[in-house]
Amino acid sequence: EAVARALEQAGHQALRARLERGRLPLEDGSADALCTSGLPDLSVAPALIKECARVVKDGGSVIVATAAGIVGRGPERHVLTAMFMHAGLVGVTQQLSRGTALTSGRVRR
Numbered sequence: 001e002a003v004a005r006a007l008e009q010a011g012h013q014a015l016r017a018r019l020e021r022g023r024l025p026l027e028d029g030s031a032d033a034l035c036t037s038g039l040p041d042l043s044v045a046p047a048l049i050k051e052c053a054r055v056v057k058d059g060g061s062v063i064v065a066t067a068a069g070i071v072g073r074g075p076e077r078h079v080l081t082a083m084f085m086h087a088g089l090v091g092v093t094q095q096l097s098r099g100t101a102l103t104s105g106r107v108r109r
Helices: 002-009 045-055 077-086
Strands: 031-037 057-066 089-097 102-109
Touching: 031 045, 045 057, 045 077, 057 077, 077 089, 077 102
Parallel strands: 031 057
Antiparallel strands: 057 102, 089 102
């Protein structure tokens, strides 16, 4: 919610969407970018990242924030990178900040 407020204060429109039966209630390519905090367990996470890529426009970004470091409860960073690549995202990068790993990739159709 804090990210959505910051985007709106910067003049952007923030769409809030929740998964419904494994799908986001958004049209293909309807968002410039998608940001999510955390991921479900590894049996579902790859499908979620693929679904995120579906709703983002060509050239747009998918960004996922997960726990990292000693307190890390998210997937290992190399596993998350592999999931992004498997979903067809390119230019995958990761940044660490205060115990959070930010993984991002661009949609390329």
